[in-house]
Amino acid sequence: xxxxxxxxxxxxxxxxxxxxxxxxxxxxxxxxxxxxxxxxxxxxxxxxxxxxxxxxxxxxxxxxxxxxxxxxxxxxxxxxxxxxxxxxxxxxxxxxxxxxxxxxxxxxxxxxxxxxxxxxxxxxxxxxxxxxxxxxxxxxxxxx
Numbered sequence: 001x002x003x004x005x006x007x008x009x010x011x012x013x014x015x016x017x018x019x020x021x022x023x024x025x026x027x028x029x030x031x032x033x034x035x036x037x038x039x040x041x042x043x044x045x046x047x048x049x050x051x052x053x054x055x056x057x058x059x060x061x062x063x064x065x066x067x068x069x070x071x072x073x074x075x076x077x078x079x080x081x082x083x084x085x086x087x088x089x090x091x092x093x094x095x096x097x098x099x100x101x102x103x104x105x106x107x108x109x110x111x112x113x114x115x116x117x118x119x120x121x122x123x124x125x126x127x128x129x130x131x132x133x134x135x136x137x138x139x140x141x142x143x144x
Contacts, residue, residue, distance in 0.1 A: 063121040067098040078133040085136040
C-alpha cells in the first residue's frame with residue numbers, strides 16, 4: 001500500500017499546499033475530499049470507533065508504591081502484557097493501585113532491561129515499558 005500511494009503521489013502533478021487545502025476546507029470540503037482533490041480518488045482512510053494499545057505518555061511524576069490512578073493502571077496493563085513474552089517478569093493485575101506486586105514486577109522489568117533497579121517507574125522506565133510493549137504487541141508493524 002505504501003508504494004501504491006507513493007507512485008500515485010509521484011504521478012500526480014498537483015501537490016497539496018497549506019493555503020490550497022485551507023481554501024478547500026473553507027469551501028466545505030472534508031479532509032478526505034481535500035486529499036482526493038490533490039492525490040486522486042484512490043485515497044482512503046481506515047477508521048475505527050476505538051483505538052487500543054497506543055502507549056500513553058509519561059504522567060510527569062514517578063509512580064511508586066502508594067501511587068494510584070489511570071496511569072498506574074495503564075502501566076500495569078502494559079507490564080502484564082510484557083510478562084507474557086518475558087516470563088521472568090511477574091504477572092500483575094491492572095487495578096490502578098501500585099502495591100508490592102507491581103513494585104516486584106517493575107524491579108524485575110528494570111533488571112531484565114538494564115535499568116537501575118529501583119522499583120519506581122520514572123521517566124526512563126516508563127518509556128522502556130512503552131517501547132517493549134510496542135514490540136511485544138507489534139502495534140508498530142505495518143500490514144500490507
